[in-house]
Amino acid sequence: MTFQELNDGVAKAAANAPKLGKSIKLQLDEGVIFIDMTEDQAKVTNEDKEADTTVITSVDVLDQLRSGKLNPMMAMMSGKVKIQGDMGLAMKLQGLLS
Template sequence: MSEIVDKAVEKLAVKLEGGFDGVAKFVITGEGAIMLDASGVRAGDEEADVTLTASAEVFQGILEGDVNPTTAFMTGKLKVDGSMGLAMKLGAALS
């Protein structure tokens, strides 16, 4: 488990305090994966309704509020596989 994933889990847990309605996975390229669901946020690599993939820099920028998730997607810095509706819902929750 990488330090980047550990820190991201902590930040996401605060932002999504009540859990997430659906199953989402963030894949941080070269670092690991984070699962988000109704039970909360944790490091893991399981099946998900939507998978979002980005570099550590882009992911950190999204968490810090410096990178807009929609802009990152439109410019190819954030890849989405699966439910676009859940991806949009997650993007709104992180803003």
């Protein structure tokens, strides 16, 4: 999976995302995906803005998590994924990556 494919997939999934009043930033080696769920319709941009939750990882690791090849807890414990901010919000991210 490429950064663009991930970005497109997140943007498509965000169309059905609930209004959570929060934002998530995926800080990847390849770039940033910012998901703003504060409005009725979630917006996805590539702006590097402050977010309620920031997930720091790579496109490859996200692809492994999405496909089930990598366990989320193991990814965090091994340092492949770092989360700053609201951990509960990060757990809701899986729906946008499926």
